[in-house]
Amino acid sequence: MKKKVLLAVAMVCLVAFVGTAYAVTYITIVSGGLGGTYYPLGGVLAEVYNKAGIDVKATSRATSASRENCRLVASGRADVGMSMGSTLYQAYTGTEAFEEDGALPLKILMHMYPAPHHIVTVKGTGITKFEDILGKRVSVGAPGGGDQVLTNMILDAAGINPEKDIKRQQLTQPEGVMALKDGNVDVVFWNFATPGSAVLEVAAVREVVLIPIPEDIVEKVVKKYPFMFPYKIPKGTYPKQNEDVLTVADGNFLVVNKDMDEELAYKLVKTTIEHREEIMQSIPQASHFVPEEASVAIIPVHPGAARYFKEHGIEVPVE
Template sequence: MKKIGVLVTVMLFLFSLLGLTGCGSGGEKQGGSQQGDGKTANHLTFATAGTGGTFYPLGGGMAKIISKYVPSLQVTAEATGGSVENARLLDRGEADLAFMAGDVAYEAYHGLGDFQNEKKKFFALFKTYSEPLHIVTLQDKKINSIMDLKGKKVAVGSPGSGTEVKARALLNALGITYNDIDEQYLSFAEASDALKDNNIDAAIMAVGAPASAVMDLSAVREVKLISLTPEEISKVKEKHPYFFESKIEKGVYEKIPVEVETVAVPIVVAARADLPEQTAYEVVKAIFEHLPELQTVHRVAKEITLETAVPAVVPLHPGAERYFKEKGLTWK
């Protein structure tokens, strides 16, 4: 009888432990938290980039807007290594939303470049701002076209940077290889300083305009930006579909009083492939119906418009597609 009593006591103790751990108790949903009204908010992770760039503060602003205007969602912006890492995070389901440069998104989706033979699964939600390619030199340099870069010292971006990838793609599309130039792997700030000191002849920078590195350089030296010809732009777009024709408008740089013809890549907000359609729809709707609020977060948000939101380099998420069709947008 004593043994039976002990056994009963142990079983009761085990049952009490199961109750305390909440098994079968109908508690919180995985990935969600209880709100004050008793509803469950789904948590989404927004992958951005380093805290010193544009992706992080802009992503933080978008996360706040989505969380504010979609009661069922709570979004958190997280710092990451940037576009390449973000594509992999979405593919693995370790992020729900992410920023990606258009060239990275295109190559990741199609299994090219850094993603050779490893296609990543995700969808685009919309395009945001663009990063035009600046071909920067000095007025006293005999460089008036991109072909004049041959035989010159040219900064092409930091090793492995997005700028370096875009610079190489631009040059190769026009028949220029690193064998034709003396490539210098320099950051924007380093390239600006090198031009100031006459240690290089030109720099290629993929960056939103106005770029602080260009403004800093123009404060002490006479700067010029090189335009691409219509034929050169067509060649680049044909070779690399993620590029599009772009202009650096006259007046963007106070001391560069000309309009510059160039190419740019869009910055895309993407989502994991299995994000529910309704969730994607609500995310996109929250952003585009509260753009003035987003514009207070970062100046580049002024480039985000309904008219330029699509097409977005890779196929749209069905939820995003539904929203834009409701707004009467069409695209190829």
């Protein structure tokens, strides 16, 4: 009888141990559509989490990107989402596109990579500094597109009326590439992660020149639009770029629900950053997955992620 009791106790303990040892947290990552960076990045992150030995089973799902992702994460229908900073800020504050939603319960897991604004011309246009764009043929980006929205923020901060002070053109990125190459436009405003394929395409046939934004205009933009931040495009990013170029950037973030388990959030950000080299093999933008850049915050950071950054000597806002 005693042996049977001991055996039963042992079996209970074994079952409890096995259950604990193999407890797995299932998470869904929502990314973006085919053709962008979000979609392949979601797949790579899921693979990394699944192989990292952190008791996480992840799947990635394609979506229409930032707006949908913020709503999915806030509602609990997804666990980790990718979002542009401008959209995330609206979702967190319940403004503009999210006025009907109200403020969503989101926190930053980490900043993935910046999307700096590029002001690009070619040698021979006579444009060497920002104020030289006055009176020139300037593409501000396609109507309603992200390029134009951010361009208008910069022009407004500079006191430039795009309808009066420049010869405005509203070109898509491919159209802007052709116009620069053919000399049909003097300067284009583009927003994307570096190195931008559009700039490299122009650089293949023309000598490109990146125009910096004056520091006082950068300060005005950042003050008025808290989701923007100062950024320098490092020298050498593009051919014959011998100096850093000051601009402003929108960010791309991994976001989670504010109620995500703290330990899970900690493990996810730690794993993402520690597997940077592996992720870079598929996604070059992962070169930014270092604590100093990953800790950029435009809204509060999840406490689990904040704990990881604190271990690296970086304090981030959590409230």
